Every structure is written in structure tokens, then in C-alpha cells.
Amino acid sequence: MLKALYQKQFLEMLGQNLFRDRRTGKARSRGGIILFSLLYVVLFLTFAFMFGSIAFSLCTPLVEAGLDWLYFALIALLAVALGVFGSVFNTYAALYRSKDNDLLLSMPIPPSAILLVKLTSIALLAFLFVSLVFWPAVVVYSIVVGVSFPALLFQILLVIPLSAVSTALTCLLGWLVALIAVRVKNKTFWTVALTIVFLAVYYYIYGSAFRILSSLLANVDKVSAVFRSWLFPLYAVGEGALGKPLYFILAVLIASAAFALTWYILSRTYIRIATDNRGAAKTVYREKRAKVSSVHSALLRREFRRFTSSSVYMLNCGLGILIMLLAPIAGLIKMGTVRDLLGMFFQSAETRAVIPLVLALLICLLATMNDITAPSVSLEGRSLWLVRSLPVRTQDVLSAKLRLHVILTAIPVALDALVFCFIAQTSVPEALLVLASSVAFVLFTAAAGLALNILMPNLNWTNEAFPVKQSPVVLIMIFGAWFVLAVIGGLYALLAGILSPLFYLLLVAVVFLLGFLLLLLWLRRGGSKRFEALA
Amino acid sequence: MLKIEHLTKKYGDKAAVEDLSLHIRPGEICGFIGHNGAGKTTTLKSVAGILSFDGGEIYVNGNSVKTDPMKTKRDIAYIPDNPDLYDYMTGIRFLNFIGDIFGVPADVRQEKIRSLGDTFELTKDLAQPISAYSHGMKQKLAVISAWLHDPKLILMDEPFVGLDPKASHILKEQMREHCDRGGAIFFSTHVLEVAEKLCDEVAIIKQGRLIREGTMEEVRGDESLESVFLELED
Known part of the structure; x- marks a missing residue:
């Protein structure tokens, strides 16, 4: 039974992306699978390089201070923080709001x-x-210190218990949101608000922990004492990563217990x-009294309602508005500090x-x-027939999707440009150029997201988290x-x-604007035809 | 009102509909009958302008679906077999959205929503989100939205599935009234008794090809529609 459930879940997660064309439903060619795999590998490597650089800046001083275990403990802390950030926005929907529930x-x-x-x-x-x-931190450590067994094996395997801890944390956050959200009337608003508040609290605690740890770094004994008592799981990870089997087993046991406890708590409700x-x-x-509006504003309002009705959509694709x-x-x-800097x-x-x-x-x-247009075609889902059966031009439907992205992103972008330029005391032409290039970038990314989603749609999802996340x-x-x-x-x-x-900067703005115009042209012709063929 | 000329629609190499021709005049209700996968939905979706087709032509009120889809869509209302409507809207917002798209004036819209909502006993639920609707309620909402802009041709795919007996009865009455006012209806159904009682014309499709078509009397003769259908299926 579990096997069948896992097969269903994995097919939904990976099968349709990697092995099946979501538009035609046909199996991808071998070349297509390789291309898609390469895409993911490139993305993974880009990020691995970024985090590897952070790890490198931590590794040398800590190794020199004889605090190799602390290096792994801090990396583990960072990894779990990213793990939570990566999945917390869709946890509530993924757990409780699947269409196949x-x-x-x-x-x-x-x-x-x-x-x-x-x-x-x-x-x-x-x-x-x-x-x-x-893993990039493991590579960095191997370069700086050298490779030793079984330490390397433990370091590679530690990703599993760390993922379990990250899952436990993110699911507990999602569960808390769900507990409150089911009791309130405006579920979407409260889900978004609570997720942001819980996340802010979570990262505040995280940030404080990092600050405290950094201040203690000068005193090795104090750091060790704190980790051995208050942060023992991280200490176990750090020591386990150095090849100590007992600590490795302890880290695995603690993570398993956290995962099992989360599963137990969540299954009860x-x-x-x-x-x-x-x-x-x-x-x-x-x-x-009914208010009559034009086709254009009716389509835009439809997009706006789609966006504001989904906490997953807002949290994953529109968090930038708030920031x-x-x-x-x-x-x-x-302002004073920024100007000094x-x-x-x-x-x-x-x-x-x-x-x-x-x-x-x-x-x-x-x-x-903000990547509001990127899943906007996929989110039409099984109701795509509706917009296709109505007397509206496809380009107007697509234009409404674009406009929503541009309105919700370009306005805060313009505000940022003006305020940031004021703080930085730039001249008026400089400020206008910052504004123009930023808005041109927004136009370009809005059109690019929409075009890509038309080329790679997923209309058969059971949970919004799949097309959105x-x-x-x-x-x-x-x-x-x-x-x-x-x-x-x-x-x-x-x-x-x-x-x-x-x-x-002027050149950059022109290039983005040209890119936008080209994409717009494609959206009106080839893109519209492709969208029509999706129904 | 509806003229389908040699319609062919293929999915890859497989023809879902092949060389299908059918005419429906104003005032007629035409039932579309066939086994599962015979090509009924494909035909209806092609007429509604949702699917593009590989061969033939479709005219609605004299306008080509191929070359003038906007004009034909203005004259059509389509109700699918499984009305996946916009779950993120309330019933009334959905109806207002449809009203805006078809340019239905506020007073006409309001009056129609009130009368159709009351007829189908959905008025008090119009403030609910569609996600909270049952299948039958979604079907009723789809029917109300279809009638809202006074279309000339109504296309319906299994319209009675999910409706309670009272709503089914009301829908049949509405269909008849629509055609008495000069409109036309083309709908698919598996309920042969309904087709027999309601339809002026009937078309039977098998493996993408139209195998029998005509008035109910012509197709049925002295037999029941069920016997004719089963004979043709064999």
C-alpha cells in the first residue's frame, strides 16, 4: 500500500517533470530527459558554488582554531535554515490541501x-x-583538510538526518498555521500572515543564535560548553562529521526521533x-447592484483573485511585494548607517x-x-476550458497575467528605486535610470516567466504546490x-x-526592454497559439 | 444555427472524429449519443472553439468557428461534463465575470441572476466560494452562467449528471423554452430516456463517425431509442 502511495507521489513530483511532457502528456525523448536533468544539475551546481564559497570562508579559520566540529555544526545550522525556508511556504497546502485528499x-x-x-x-x-x-561544505572541508574515511561517508550521509530535522521543523510550522487557519474565516489571509509571522520569529531566533555563537567564537571552551549542553544535536552532527560513529548514530537517532514525533503529532490531527x-x-x-466592467478589467480581476485566493501562490511567488x-x-x-556604509x-x-x-x-x-507569471498558466489547471470557450482573445488573457505581475512588482520596485536613490543621494537622472532599468527588468521577467510557463505547463496537478513550488x-x-x-x-x-x-545601466535597461518587446511579440503570436492548444 | 461539415479531429494518428457532418436548425434540441470515447466531447469542444480541428468546417449562426472564433463564441454557451469552474471565486463573482466578458448590462444581468438563481434554488448560495459547492451546485452555476448572456446555441456535455431530479426537470423545461424562443441546443447524453423525451433530433456517433442522424421518429421508427442504439452498437 505504501509503495503504491509513494509511486503516486513520486510520479506527481518527478515523473511529469522529468519523464513526461506536461503539455502533451507524452514520454520525453532521451534527449529531453538529458536536457532536463542537465538543467537541474546546472542549477544545483550554481547554488553549490555559492554555498561552497560561504563554507570556504568559515572553514579555514575554524579548522585553524581546531574547531572542525563547529564548522560542520554551523553548516548544519545554515543547511536546516535553508531547508525550512525552501519548503515552509507550501507545507500547509502540501499536507492538508491536496485535491486527492x-x-x-x-x-x-x-x-x-x-x-x-x-x-x-x-x-x-x-x-x-x-x-x-x-555537500559543498563537505567538498570544501576535503580540500582544506583532506579526505578521511569513515568521516567522508558520515559527512555525506548526514544530509539525511538534517533533512529530517528540517522537515520536522517546517511541518510543525505548517501544522501550527493549519491549527489556527481552520478556525478562522479568511483562511488564505491568515495562512499567509501566520506563515510570515512564524517564519520571522523562527529566523529571529536563528539570527540571535548565530550572533551569540559568533560572539562566543573567541572563547573555545564557552562555545564547546554551549554546544554540548544547549545545542547537543548540532554538537553531535559536528563530531559525527569528523568520523566519530557514536556521535553520528546519536545525530541520526535525534533526527529520527524529531521526524517520528512530528509524524505522530500531525497524524493525531x-x-x-x-x-x-x-x-x-x-x-x-x-x-x-452589479458593477459592469470591461473585458480587460474582468480578466485582470480574475487574475488578481486567483493570486489572492491562494496562500501558496502568494507566499512563494509574491513574497517580494512585502519585502x-x-x-x-x-x-x-x-538611513544614517546606510549612508555611512x-x-x-x-x-x-x-x-x-x-x-x-x-x-x-x-x-x-x-x-x-516575485515570479507571479511563472506558474500562472499551470494554475489554470482543469478550468482552462472556460477561458477558451469564452469570447476573449488569448492575447488578452495572457496580457492580464502579465499586467498582474507588473502591477504587483513594478509599483514596489519604483518605490524602492526612489527611496534607495534618495538615501544614496544620487542625482535625479541617476535615479530615473535606476527606476527605468529596474522596471524594464520587471517587464522582462514577467514576460519571460509567462512564455516559459506556456512552453512548460503543468495543468494536471492535485496540489497547487506542484506548479507553484x-x-x-x-x-x-x-x-x-x-x-x-x-x-x-x-x-x-x-x-x-x-x-x-x-x-x-542605460544599455541594460534598453536590452531588457528589447527582450520584453520580443517576448511580447512571441506571446501575441506563437505563445497565444500554444496556449490555445493546451485545452 | 449549427452546421458541422466534414469535421475531422485527430489526436496524433488516431482520428477521434472523422468526416462528421451535422446540421441543427433554430428551435431544435439535438441529442448526441454514443459510447464512452466515441467522440462526443471532442465534437462539442470543437464546436465551442476550445479544440482546433484538422479538417472540415463548423459554422455557428453563419460564422465560421475556424476563421471567426470570437463571433461564434459570442453566440455560444458551453457546459462541460465536469464543470471545473473557478474555485477561487464566489458564485456571484463568477456570474459577474461571465456577465462582464459577454457585456451583459447590469440590470439585465441582475434580473437574470435573480430569476435563474431562484429557479435553480441557488440564490442564497451565490456568496459562497465555488470551492465549497457540491458537484450539483457547480452544475447549476454552470447552467445559470450559460443562460446569462442569452446565447443562440447551447452546447452541453452530459448536463444532467449530478443534478437532483428537481433541477433536472427544471433544466429540461429551460432547454425547451430556449428552443421555443428560437435558440438551439446540442447536448450529449447517456440517458436515452431523456433524449427520447426531450430531443427533436438525434445523432448517434460510433468510433468518431456519425452512424445515424435525423428526427427522433426517423431514427427510432417503431422501436425504442435504446434498442436502436444497442443494435447500432453491435
Whole structure:
């Protein structure tokens, strides 16, 4: 029975992505599978390199201080933090809001088994994020210290217990959100609000732990004492990674206990939460005068409702809105410090000229947290027939998706550009250029996300988390956008002597705008045809 | 009202519908009968402009579905067999969305929603999200949305599945009234008794090909529709 459930889950998670074309439903060719595998490998390696660099900066000083175990403990802490961040936004939906819940619960399957399968799928996602941090750190350690057995084996295997801990934490957060969300009327709003609040608290505690640990680093005895008592699981991971079997076994046992305990706690309330509808109190319809709107605004409103009705969609694809709105407030509060820092880093007039470029890249980086268009076609799901049967032009349907992304991203981006430029005391033309290039980037990424989703849609999902969180389109959009920004930064470093930063920024804006126009052209022609063929 | 000329639709090498021709005049209710996978849904979706087709032509009220899909879609309402509507909207928002797309004036819209909502006993549930609706309620909402913009041709795929006996009865009455006002209805069904009582015309499809078509009397003769259908199926 469990085997059948796992097969269903894995088919949903991987099968349709890697082995099956989601548009045609046909098996991918061998070349297609290799191409997709390569895509994931490239993404993995890019991130592995990034986290490897962080690990490298930690490794040498800690190894020199004889604190090899602390290196692994800190990396484990970072890995679990990323694991939680990577999966917490879809935990509630993945656990409790699957469309196949009724079907599964109607079959002679213990709810605990259904839950275990769902926990495993979250654990796999956590495994991906944890290994992104931990394995590069193992490579770095092997380069700095050398390879020894069985330490290397333990280091590689430690990713499994760390993923289990990350899953336990993220599921407990999701469970807390669910416990409250089932009791309230506006589930979506509260799910989003509670997830953000819990996550903020979680990372505040994490940040504090890091700060305390950093302050203790000078005193080796104190660090060891804290880890051995308060943070023993991390100490066990650190010592286990050095090849000590007893500590390794202890780390595995602690992680298994955390996972099992989470499973036990969640299974006791699983059916109640998954089938609870208390919050959905019946609202009796009272007739109001109907407001007539145009086709364009009706389609835009439809997209807006789609976005605001789903906590998974908002948390995973729209969290940037909140961050982009909070960033300028934080910047204004800490304006003095920020100006001091800018003065410190950009002392000469020559380096100060780079500030607009840096600001634009920073704002674009924040904007990459919004990828609203990337799953928007997939989210049409089984109701795609509706928009196809209505007398609306496909390009208008696609345009509504684009407009939603642009409205929700470009407005905070514009605010960031103006406030950041004010804080950095740039000139008006510089500020306008920062604004133009950031908005051009938003237009480009909005169109690129939509185009990619038309090319790689997934309309047959049982849980919104699949198209929103585990779709290759979303991954490409986030990591691809980061890559593009890194290239822009890197290219400027090469061309710094030839081009002025302002001219370079203007060039960047023009390129993004051209890219957007080309994509728009495709969306109106080939893209529209492809979208129509999806029904 | 509806003219299907030599319609062919293929999925890969397999023809789901082959050389199908069918005419439905204003005022007619045409029942579309066939076994599972015979090509009924494919035909209906092609007429609704949801699926593109490989051969032939479809005209709705004189306009080609192929070359003028916007015009034909304005004259059509389509209700699928499994109405996956927008779960994230409430019933009333969904109806207003449909009203906006078809440009139904506010007062007309309001009056229609009120009368159809009351007829199908759905008015008090219109403020609920569609995700909270039962299959039957979604079906009723789909029916109301189909009638909202006063289409000339209504396409329905198994419209009685999920409806309670009272709602089924009301729907049949609505269908008749629509055709008495000059509209036309093309619907698929497995319930042969319903087809027998309700339809003016009947079309039987087998493995993508139309094997019998005509008025109910022509197709049935002295036998029951069920006997004719089963004979043809063998």
C-alpha cells in the first residue's frame, strides 16, 4: 500500500517533470530527459558554488582554531535554515490541501500512511535544499583538510538526518498555521500572515543564535560548553562529521526521533484538519447592484483573485511585494548607517558613480522574489476550458497575467528605486535610470516567466504546490534571473574602463526592454497559439 | 444555427472524429449519443472553439468557428461534463465575470441572476466560494452562467449528471423554452430516456463517425431509442 502511495507521489513530483511532457502528456525523448536533468544539475551546481564559497570562508579559520566540529555544526545550522525556508511556504497546502485528499481518505489507507507519504515528499524538497548547503561544505572541508574515511561517508550521509530535522521543523510550522487557519474565516489571509509571522520569529531566533555563537567564537571552551549542553544535536552532527560513529548514530537517532514525533503529532490531527471546514461559515447572498466592467478589467480581476485566493501562490511567488515594501522603510530608519556604509565602500567620485548600478542590481534582485507569471498558466489547471470557450482573445488573457505581475512588482520596485536613490543621494537622472532599468527588468521577467510557463505547463496537478513550488519554470525564473543579474555585474567589471556606469545601466535597461518587446511579440503570436492548444 | 461539415479531429494518428457532418436548425434540441470515447466531447469542444480541428468546417449562426472564433463564441454557451469552474471565486463573482466578458448590462444581468438563481434554488448560495459547492451546485452555476448572456446555441456535455431530479426537470423545461424562443441546443447524453423525451433530433456517433442522424421518429421508427442504439452498437 505504501509503495503504491509513494509511486503516486513520486510520479506527481518527478515523473511529469522529468519523464513526461506536461503539455502533451507524452514520454520525453532521451534527449529531453538529458536536457532536463542537465538543467537541474546546472542549477544545483550554481547554488553549490555559492554555498561552497560561504563554507570556504568559515572553514579555514575554524579548522585553524581546531574547531572542525563547529564548522560542520554551523553548516548544519545554515543547511536546516535553508531547508525550512525552501519548503515552509507550501507545507500547509502540501499536507492538508491536496485535491486527492478525499479520494485517499475514502480508501482503506490509514491517515498516518497518507501523512507519511506527504511528509516524505516535503522531506525530499528539504533534502534538495540541505544538500545544496551541506555537500559543498563537505567538498570544501576535503580540500582544506583532506579526505578521511569513515568521516567522508558520515559527512555525506548526514544530509539525511538534517533533512529530517528540517522537515520536522517546517511541518510543525505548517501544522501550527493549519491549527489556527481552520478556525478562522479568511483562511488564505491568515495562512499567509501566520506563515510570515512564524517564519520571522523562527529566523529571529536563528539570527540571535548565530550572533551569540559568533560572539562566543573567541572563547573555545564557552562555545564547546554551549554546544554540548544547549545545542547537543548540532554538537553531535559536528563530531559525527569528523568520523566519530557514536556521535553520528546519536545525530541520526535525534533526527529520527524529531521526524517520528512530528509524524505522530500531525497524524493525531490529520483527518480533522484536512477535512475541517469550520472557518467556512455560510454567507447568505444579499443582492447588490452589479458593477459592469470591461473585458480587460474582468480578466485582470480574475487574475488578481486567483493570486489572492491562494496562500501558496502568494507566499512563494509574491513574497517580494512585502519585502520590497519593507526594505525602503528599513532603509529610511537606518538611513544614517546606510549612508555611512556607502561612504565607506564608495569613497572616490569614480566609485560613487557605480552606486546607481549597484542600486539597480539590488532592486532587481529583490524583484526576482516575485515570479507571479511563472506558474500562472499551470494554475489554470482543469478550468482552462472556460477561458477558451469564452469570447476573449488569448492575447488578452495572457496580457492580464502579465499586467498582474507588473502591477504587483513594478509599483514596489519604483518605490524602492526612489527611496534607495534618495538615501544614496544620487542625482535625479541617476535615479530615473535606476527606476527605468529596474522596471524594464520587471517587464522582462514577467514576460519571460509567462512564455516559459506556456512552453512548460503543468495543468494536471492535485496540489497547487506542484506548479507553484516544484515546477522547473519557477526554478528557472528565480535562478535564471539571479544568473542574469550576476552576468550584468560581472560584465560591468570587465567593461568598467570602457563604459561609464550610467551608460552601462542605460544599455541594460534598453536590452531588457528589447527582450520584453520580443517576448511580447512571441506571446501575441506563437505563445497565444500554444496556449490555445493546451485545452 | 449549427452546421458541422466534414469535421475531422485527430489526436496524433488516431482520428477521434472523422468526416462528421451535422446540421441543427433554430428551435431544435439535438441529442448526441454514443459510447464512452466515441467522440462526443471532442465534437462539442470543437464546436465551442476550445479544440482546433484538422479538417472540415463548423459554422455557428453563419460564422465560421475556424476563421471567426470570437463571433461564434459570442453566440455560444458551453457546459462541460465536469464543470471545473473557478474555485477561487464566489458564485456571484463568477456570474459577474461571465456577465462582464459577454457585456451583459447590469440590470439585465441582475434580473437574470435573480430569476435563474431562484429557479435553480441557488440564490442564497451565490456568496459562497465555488470551492465549497457540491458537484450539483457547480452544475447549476454552470447552467445559470450559460443562460446569462442569452446565447443562440447551447452546447452541453452530459448536463444532467449530478443534478437532483428537481433541477433536472427544471433544466429540461429551460432547454425547451430556449428552443421555443428560437435558440438551439446540442447536448450529449447517456440517458436515452431523456433524449427520447426531450430531443427533436438525434445523432448517434460510433468510433468518431456519425452512424445515424435525423428526427427522433426517423431514427427510432417503431422501436425504442435504446434498442436502436444497442443494435447500432453491435
